[in-house]
Amino acid sequence: MKNRNIYFALALAILLLVFGVWLLTFFRSTLATKRLAQEDAAVKQSAAPPSARPFFNPPRPEDAPENIRAEVMLGYKIMTETKKYAGEYSKNDLSCSSCHFDGGRSLNTISLVGVGATYPRFRGRQDYTVDLAMRVQDCFQRSMNGVAPALDSQVMQSLLVYMQWISKDIPIYSKLPWALPADLGNPHKADLGNGGKVYADVCARCHGDAGQGTPIAPPLWGEGSYNDGAGMHRVSTFSVFAWRFMPKNAPSLTQEQAIDVTGFVNARPRPQFVSAGPDKIKRVIPLPEGK
Ligand code: HEC
Numbered sequence: 001m002k003n004r005n006i007y008f009a010l011a012l013a014i015l016l017l018v019f020g021v022w023l024l025t026f027f028r029s030t031l032a033t034k035r036l037a038q039e040d041a042a043v044k045q046s047a048a049p050p051s052a053r054p055f056f057n058p059p060r061p062e063d064a065p066e067n068i069r070a071e072v073m074l075g076y077k078i079m080t081e082t083k084k085y086a087g088e089y090s091k092n093d094l095s096c097s098s099c100h101f102d103g104g105r106s107l108n109t110i111s112l113v114g115v116g117a118t119y120p121r122f123r124g125r126q127d128y129t130v131d132l133a134m135r136v137q138d139c140f141q142r143s144m145n146g147v148a149p150a151l152d153s154q155v156m157q158s159l160l161v162y163m164q165w166i167s168k169d170i171p172i173y174s175k176l177p178w179a180l181p182a183d184l185g186n187p188h189k190a191d192l193g194n195g196g197k198v199y200a201d202v203c204a205r206c207h208g209d210a211g212q213g214t215p216i217a218p219p220l221w222g223e224g225s226y227n228d229g230a231g232m233h234r235v236s237t238f239s240v241f242a243w244r245f246m247p248k249n250a251p252s253l254t255q256e257q258a259i260d261v262t263g264f265v266n267a268r269p270r271p272q273f274v275s276a277g278p279d280k281i282k283r284v285i286p287l288p289e290g291k
Protein backbone atom coordinates (compact mmCIF):
# COMPACT_ATOMS: atom_id res chain seq x y z
CA MET A 1 0.00 0.00 0.00
CA LYS A 2 2.74 2.45 1.03
CA ASN A 3 4.90 1.43 -1.91
CA ARG A 4 2.08 1.97 -4.39
CA ASN A 5 1.61 5.51 -3.08
CA ILE A 6 5.28 6.28 -3.51
CA TYR A 7 5.24 4.90 -7.08
CA PHE A 8 2.13 6.96 -7.81
CA ALA A 9 3.72 10.14 -6.45
CA LEU A 10 6.91 9.46 -8.42
CA ALA A 11 4.97 8.90 -11.65
CA LEU A 12 3.03 12.09 -11.08
CA ALA A 13 6.22 14.03 -10.44
CA ILE A 14 7.80 12.73 -13.66
CA LEU A 15 4.65 13.54 -15.58
CA LEU A 16 4.60 17.09 -14.20
CA LEU A 17 8.27 17.52 -15.04
CA VAL A 18 7.76 16.37 -18.62
CA PHE A 19 4.73 18.61 -18.96
CA GLY A 20 6.67 21.54 -17.52
CA VAL A 21 9.57 21.06 -19.91
CA TRP A 22 7.15 20.75 -22.82
CA LEU A 23 5.32 23.90 -21.72
CA LEU A 24 8.60 25.80 -21.49
CA THR A 25 9.82 24.78 -24.95
CA PHE A 26 6.37 25.47 -26.42
CA PHE A 27 6.36 29.07 -25.19
CA ARG A 28 9.96 29.63 -26.09
CA SER A 29 9.40 28.43 -29.61
CA THR A 30 6.22 30.45 -30.13
CA LEU A 31 8.01 33.52 -28.80
CA ALA A 32 10.91 32.81 -31.11
CA THR A 33 8.62 32.39 -34.10
CA LYS A 34 6.91 35.64 -33.27
CA ARG A 35 10.22 37.45 -33.02
CA LEU A 36 11.45 35.89 -36.24
CA ALA A 37 8.27 37.03 -37.98
CA GLN A 38 8.81 40.52 -36.65
CA GLU A 39 12.41 40.54 -37.80
CA ASP A 40 11.35 39.23 -41.17
CA ALA A 41 8.84 42.05 -41.57
CA ALA A 42 11.44 44.62 -40.59
CA VAL A 43 13.90 43.25 -43.13
CA LYS A 44 11.22 43.24 -45.81
CA GLN A 45 10.35 46.80 -45.02
CA SER A 46 13.92 48.04 -45.20
CA ALA A 47 14.46 46.20 -48.46
CA ALA A 48 11.32 47.71 -49.99
CA PRO A 49 12.12 49.98 -52.95
CA PRO A 50 11.77 53.71 -52.22
CA SER A 51 8.62 55.20 -53.69
CA ALA A 52 9.38 55.48 -57.39
CA ARG A 53 7.79 58.91 -57.72
CA PRO A 54 9.11 61.67 -55.47
CA PHE A 55 6.28 63.35 -53.63
CA PHE A 56 6.06 67.16 -53.57
CA ASN A 57 5.44 68.10 -49.95
CA PRO A 58 8.25 70.35 -48.65
CA PRO A 59 8.22 70.81 -44.88
CA ARG A 60 7.84 74.30 -43.46
CA PRO A 61 11.03 76.01 -42.22
CA GLU A 62 9.54 76.47 -38.75
CA ASP A 63 8.95 72.72 -38.45
CA ALA A 64 12.67 71.91 -38.69
CA PRO A 65 14.13 70.00 -35.73
CA GLU A 66 15.49 72.23 -33.02
CA ASN A 67 19.16 71.52 -33.73
CA ILE A 68 18.91 72.98 -37.26
CA ARG A 69 15.89 75.30 -36.97
CA ALA A 70 17.79 78.59 -36.53
CA GLU A 71 19.87 77.94 -39.65
CA VAL A 72 16.90 76.76 -41.69
CA MET A 73 15.01 79.92 -40.75
CA LEU A 74 17.98 82.13 -41.64
CA GLY A 75 18.39 80.28 -44.96
CA TYR A 76 14.73 80.93 -45.75
CA LYS A 77 15.12 84.64 -44.95
CA ILE A 78 18.21 84.86 -47.18
CA MET A 79 16.16 83.35 -50.01
CA THR A 80 13.19 85.69 -49.60
CA GLU A 81 14.97 88.93 -48.53
CA THR A 82 18.38 88.49 -50.09
CA LYS A 83 19.43 92.13 -50.04
CA LYS A 84 18.73 92.42 -46.32
CA TYR A 85 20.32 89.14 -45.20
CA ALA A 86 23.07 88.62 -47.81
CA GLY A 87 23.64 92.13 -49.14
CA GLU A 88 27.41 91.75 -49.15
CA TYR A 89 27.14 89.06 -51.87
CA SER A 90 24.17 90.27 -53.88
CA LYS A 91 24.48 93.37 -56.06
CA ASN A 92 21.06 93.83 -57.66
CA ASP A 93 17.44 94.40 -56.65
CA LEU A 94 16.38 90.76 -56.84
CA SER A 95 15.92 88.13 -54.17
CA CYS A 96 16.47 84.44 -54.75
CA SER A 97 12.68 84.22 -54.39
CA SER A 98 12.16 86.54 -57.38
CA CYS A 99 12.76 83.42 -59.50
CA HIS A 100 12.50 80.63 -56.88
CA PHE A 101 9.15 81.81 -55.45
CA ASP A 102 8.68 81.33 -51.72
CA GLY A 103 12.30 80.29 -51.25
CA GLY A 104 11.91 77.58 -53.89
CA ARG A 105 9.15 75.86 -51.88
CA SER A 106 6.51 76.58 -54.50
CA LEU A 107 5.60 74.09 -57.21
CA ASN A 108 4.80 76.85 -59.72
CA THR A 109 8.32 78.23 -60.03
CA ILE A 110 11.91 77.09 -60.52
CA SER A 111 11.42 74.87 -57.50
CA LEU A 112 14.35 73.97 -55.27
CA VAL A 113 12.55 71.09 -53.56
CA GLY A 114 14.83 68.07 -54.01
CA VAL A 115 18.13 69.87 -54.75
CA GLY A 116 19.51 68.54 -51.47
CA ALA A 117 19.01 65.02 -52.86
CA THR A 118 20.13 65.55 -56.47
CA TYR A 119 23.54 67.24 -56.08
CA PRO A 120 26.48 66.79 -56.68
CA ARG A 121 25.90 66.26 -60.37
CA PHE A 122 27.43 66.90 -63.76
CA ARG A 123 26.74 70.30 -65.33
CA GLY A 124 27.22 71.06 -68.96
CA ARG A 125 27.93 74.77 -68.38
CA GLN A 126 30.98 74.05 -66.25
CA ASP A 127 31.76 70.74 -67.94
CA TYR A 128 32.43 69.07 -64.59
CA THR A 129 30.54 67.86 -61.55
CA VAL A 130 29.35 70.56 -59.14
CA ASP A 131 27.95 70.27 -55.63
CA LEU A 132 25.12 72.33 -54.23
CA ALA A 133 27.43 74.97 -52.74
CA MET A 134 29.07 75.59 -56.12
CA ARG A 135 25.64 75.76 -57.73
CA VAL A 136 24.52 78.37 -55.20
CA GLN A 137 27.71 80.39 -55.81
CA ASP A 138 26.83 80.39 -59.50
CA CYS A 139 23.39 81.96 -58.88
CA PHE A 140 25.05 84.65 -56.72
CA GLN A 141 27.55 85.56 -59.46
CA ARG A 142 25.04 85.57 -62.28
CA SER A 143 21.40 85.83 -61.18
CA MET A 144 22.28 88.21 -58.32
CA ASN A 145 25.07 89.90 -60.32
CA GLY A 146 27.14 89.58 -57.14
CA VAL A 147 30.01 87.69 -55.59
CA ALA A 148 30.18 84.09 -54.42
CA PRO A 149 29.87 83.54 -50.67
CA ALA A 150 32.68 81.38 -49.29
CA LEU A 151 31.92 77.81 -48.29
CA ASP A 152 32.45 78.57 -44.61
CA SER A 153 30.34 81.73 -44.60
CA GLN A 154 27.17 81.88 -42.52
CA VAL A 155 25.17 82.73 -45.65
CA MET A 156 26.33 79.66 -47.58
CA GLN A 157 25.93 77.27 -44.66
CA SER A 158 22.43 78.50 -43.84
CA LEU A 159 21.33 78.20 -47.47
CA LEU A 160 22.66 74.64 -47.63
CA VAL A 161 20.93 73.60 -44.41
CA TYR A 162 17.69 75.20 -45.63
CA MET A 163 17.81 73.46 -49.03
CA GLN A 164 18.62 70.13 -47.40
CA TRP A 165 15.60 70.55 -45.12
CA ILE A 166 13.11 71.33 -47.91
CA SER A 167 14.46 68.25 -49.73
CA LYS A 168 13.42 66.00 -46.83
CA ASP A 169 12.00 62.62 -47.94
CA ILE A 170 13.05 63.06 -51.58
CA PRO A 171 14.91 59.86 -52.57
CA ILE A 172 18.57 60.43 -53.46
CA TYR A 173 19.07 61.10 -57.18
CA SER A 174 15.43 60.56 -58.05
CA LYS A 175 14.06 62.22 -61.16
CA LEU A 176 12.04 65.26 -60.09
CA PRO A 177 8.84 65.58 -62.13
CA TRP A 178 8.66 69.29 -61.26
CA ALA A 179 12.10 70.15 -62.73
CA LEU A 180 11.87 72.91 -65.35
CA PRO A 181 12.01 71.60 -68.95
CA ALA A 182 15.01 72.93 -70.91
CA ASP A 183 12.84 74.69 -73.51
CA LEU A 184 9.32 75.00 -74.89
CA GLY A 185 10.07 72.73 -77.84
CA ASN A 186 8.40 75.30 -80.09
CA PRO A 187 10.28 76.35 -83.27
CA HIS A 188 8.66 79.83 -83.37
CA LYS A 189 11.18 82.62 -84.05
CA ALA A 190 10.93 85.65 -81.74
CA ASP A 191 9.13 88.69 -83.21
CA LEU A 192 10.59 91.56 -81.17
CA GLY A 193 7.96 94.06 -82.31
CA ASN A 194 5.18 91.84 -81.05
CA GLY A 195 7.26 91.10 -77.94
CA GLY A 196 7.32 94.82 -77.11
CA LYS A 197 3.55 94.90 -77.45
CA VAL A 198 3.11 91.87 -75.17
CA TYR A 199 5.43 93.52 -72.66
CA ALA A 200 3.45 96.78 -72.63
CA ASP A 201 0.07 95.02 -72.53
CA VAL A 202 0.81 92.27 -70.01
CA CYS A 203 4.05 92.76 -68.06
CA ALA A 204 4.58 96.51 -67.63
CA ARG A 205 1.88 97.05 -65.01
CA CYS A 206 3.89 94.95 -62.54
CA HIS A 207 7.48 95.09 -63.82
CA GLY A 208 7.41 98.78 -64.85
CA ASP A 209 7.37 100.58 -68.22
CA ALA A 210 11.16 100.49 -68.43
CA GLY A 211 11.61 97.02 -66.88
CA GLN A 212 12.93 98.71 -63.75
CA GLY A 213 10.61 96.92 -61.35
CA THR A 214 7.88 98.29 -59.07
CA PRO A 215 6.97 97.67 -55.44
CA ILE A 216 4.99 94.61 -56.56
CA ALA A 217 7.47 92.98 -58.98
CA PRO A 218 11.27 92.90 -59.49
CA PRO A 219 13.17 94.41 -62.45
CA LEU A 220 13.51 92.52 -65.72
CA TRP A 221 16.41 94.51 -67.18
CA GLY A 222 18.74 97.39 -66.32
CA GLU A 223 21.19 97.78 -63.44
CA GLY A 224 18.87 96.21 -60.86
CA SER A 225 18.43 92.96 -62.78
CA TYR A 226 20.37 89.70 -63.37
CA ASN A 227 23.44 89.82 -65.63
CA ASP A 228 23.92 88.37 -69.11
CA GLY A 229 25.58 85.24 -67.71
CA ALA A 230 22.43 84.22 -65.78
CA GLY A 231 20.26 81.22 -66.61
CA MET A 232 17.30 83.55 -67.05
CA HIS A 233 19.18 85.32 -69.87
CA ARG A 234 18.88 82.15 -71.96
CA VAL A 235 15.99 82.43 -74.43
CA SER A 236 14.99 78.83 -73.64
CA THR A 237 14.78 79.34 -69.85
CA PHE A 238 13.10 82.76 -69.93
CA SER A 239 10.42 81.60 -72.39
CA VAL A 240 9.58 78.49 -70.33
CA PHE A 241 9.42 80.63 -67.17
CA ALA A 242 7.26 83.36 -68.76
CA TRP A 243 4.90 80.87 -70.38
CA ARG A 244 4.46 78.74 -67.27
CA PHE A 245 4.48 81.28 -64.46
CA MET A 246 3.75 84.83 -65.73
CA PRO A 247 1.79 86.88 -64.86
CA LYS A 248 2.39 85.49 -61.40
CA ASN A 249 -0.48 83.29 -60.18
CA ALA A 250 -2.36 83.78 -63.47
CA PRO A 251 -0.19 82.70 -66.45
CA SER A 252 -1.87 83.66 -69.70
CA LEU A 253 0.65 83.84 -72.57
CA THR A 254 0.61 81.64 -75.66
CA GLN A 255 3.96 79.96 -76.36
CA GLU A 256 4.49 82.32 -79.30
CA GLN A 257 3.83 85.37 -77.11
CA ALA A 258 6.25 83.99 -74.50
CA ILE A 259 8.99 83.60 -77.12
CA ASP A 260 8.31 87.10 -78.53
CA VAL A 261 8.45 88.81 -75.14
CA THR A 262 11.62 86.84 -74.34
CA GLY A 263 13.26 88.25 -77.46
CA PHE A 264 12.17 91.76 -76.51
CA VAL A 265 13.38 91.58 -72.88
CA ASN A 266 16.65 89.89 -73.87
CA ALA A 267 17.48 92.76 -76.23
CA ARG A 268 17.30 95.34 -73.39
CA PRO A 269 20.53 96.36 -71.60
CA ARG A 270 21.64 94.57 -68.42
CA PRO A 271 24.82 94.10 -66.36
CA GLN A 272 27.60 92.07 -67.91
CA PHE A 273 28.82 88.87 -66.31
CA VAL A 274 32.47 89.12 -65.33
CA SER A 275 34.06 85.77 -64.64
CA ALA A 276 35.83 85.72 -61.27
CA GLY A 277 38.20 82.98 -62.40
CA PRO A 278 38.57 80.15 -64.88
CA ASP A 279 35.03 78.94 -65.58
CA LYS A 280 36.29 75.64 -66.87
CA ILE A 281 38.31 73.23 -64.78
CA LYS A 282 39.92 70.40 -66.69
CA ARG A 283 37.89 67.28 -66.14
CA VAL A 284 39.80 64.69 -64.16
CA ILE A 285 37.68 61.74 -65.18
CA PRO A 286 36.90 61.99 -68.88
CA LEU A 287 33.45 60.93 -70.04
CA PRO A 288 33.26 57.75 -72.13
CA GLU A 289 33.62 58.18 -75.92
CA GLY A 290 30.61 59.68 -77.64
CA LYS A 291 29.24 61.45 -74.59
C1 HEC B 1 16.91 85.83 -62.14
C2 HEC B 1 16.40 84.57 -61.67
C3 HEC B 1 17.13 83.84 -60.56
C4 HEC B 1 17.51 84.31 -59.32
C5 HEC B 1 17.30 85.69 -58.79
C6 HEC B 1 18.13 83.20 -58.64
N1 HEC B 1 18.12 82.09 -59.43
FE1 HEC B 1 18.73 80.23 -58.90
N2 HEC B 1 18.27 79.56 -60.77
C7 HEC B 1 17.74 80.32 -61.79
C8 HEC B 1 17.66 79.54 -62.98
C9 HEC B 1 17.12 80.01 -64.33
C10 HEC B 1 18.14 78.25 -62.64
C11 HEC B 1 18.30 77.05 -63.56
C12 HEC B 1 17.02 76.31 -63.66
C13 HEC B 1 17.15 75.16 -64.63
O1 HEC B 1 17.65 75.36 -65.73
O2 HEC B 1 16.75 74.06 -64.22
C14 HEC B 1 18.50 78.31 -61.23
C15 HEC B 1 18.99 77.23 -60.52
C16 HEC B 1 19.31 77.25 -59.18
C17 HEC B 1 19.70 76.10 -58.41
C18 HEC B 1 19.81 74.69 -58.96
C19 HEC B 1 18.43 74.13 -59.15
C20 HEC B 1 18.40 72.77 -59.78
O3 HEC B 1 17.33 72.15 -59.77
O4 HEC B 1 19.42 72.29 -60.30
C21 HEC B 1 19.95 76.53 -57.14
C22 HEC B 1 20.38 75.67 -55.98
C23 HEC B 1 19.69 77.94 -57.12
N3 HEC B 1 19.29 78.35 -58.37
C24 HEC B 1 19.84 78.74 -56.00
C25 HEC B 1 19.64 80.11 -56.01
C26 HEC B 1 19.91 80.97 -54.87
C27 HEC B 1 20.41 80.50 -53.53
C28 HEC B 1 19.61 82.23 -55.26
C29 HEC B 1 19.79 83.51 -54.47
C30 HEC B 1 21.11 83.75 -53.95
C31 HEC B 1 19.13 82.17 -56.63
N4 HEC B 1 19.19 80.87 -57.05
C32 HEC B 1 18.69 83.26 -57.36
C33 HEC B 1 17.34 81.64 -61.70
C34 HEC B 1 17.53 82.46 -60.62
Ligand code: HEC
Residues within 6 Å of the ligand: 094, 097, 098, 099, 101, 102, 198, 199, 202, 203, 204, 205, 206, 207, 216, 217, 218, 219, 220, 225, 226, 232, 238, 241, 242, 246, 247, 248, 253, 261
Ligand atom coordinates in the same frame (compact mmCIF):
# COMPACT_ATOMS: atom_id res chain seq x y z
C1 HEC C 1 0.62 90.60 -61.56
C2 HEC C 1 1.95 91.10 -61.59
C3 HEC C 1 2.89 90.50 -62.62
C4 HEC C 1 2.75 90.53 -63.99
C5 HEC C 1 1.61 91.08 -64.81
C6 HEC C 1 3.94 89.89 -64.50
N1 HEC C 1 4.77 89.51 -63.49
FE1 HEC C 1 6.62 88.69 -63.64
N2 HEC C 1 6.78 88.60 -61.63
C7 HEC C 1 5.84 89.09 -60.75
C8 HEC C 1 6.32 88.92 -59.40
C9 HEC C 1 5.59 89.32 -58.13
C10 HEC C 1 7.58 88.30 -59.52
C11 HEC C 1 8.51 87.91 -58.36
C12 HEC C 1 7.94 86.78 -57.58
C13 HEC C 1 8.20 86.84 -56.12
O1 HEC C 1 8.99 87.68 -55.65
O2 HEC C 1 7.56 86.03 -55.42
C14 HEC C 1 7.83 88.14 -60.93
C15 HEC C 1 9.00 87.59 -61.45
C16 HEC C 1 9.32 87.55 -62.80
C17 HEC C 1 10.60 87.12 -63.33
C18 HEC C 1 11.80 86.64 -62.53
C19 HEC C 1 12.41 87.72 -61.70
C20 HEC C 1 13.01 88.87 -62.49
O3 HEC C 1 12.65 90.02 -62.18
O4 HEC C 1 13.80 88.64 -63.41
C21 HEC C 1 10.51 87.21 -64.68
C22 HEC C 1 11.59 86.85 -65.68
C23 HEC C 1 9.19 87.70 -64.99
N3 HEC C 1 8.50 87.90 -63.82
C24 HEC C 1 8.72 87.92 -66.27
C25 HEC C 1 7.45 88.43 -66.57
C26 HEC C 1 6.96 88.66 -67.92
C27 HEC C 1 7.74 88.38 -69.17
C28 HEC C 1 5.69 89.15 -67.79
C29 HEC C 1 4.73 89.51 -68.87
C30 HEC C 1 4.38 88.43 -69.76
C31 HEC C 1 5.40 89.23 -66.36
N4 HEC C 1 6.48 88.80 -65.66
C32 HEC C 1 4.21 89.71 -65.85
C33 HEC C 1 4.63 89.67 -61.04
C34 HEC C 1 4.15 89.86 -62.32
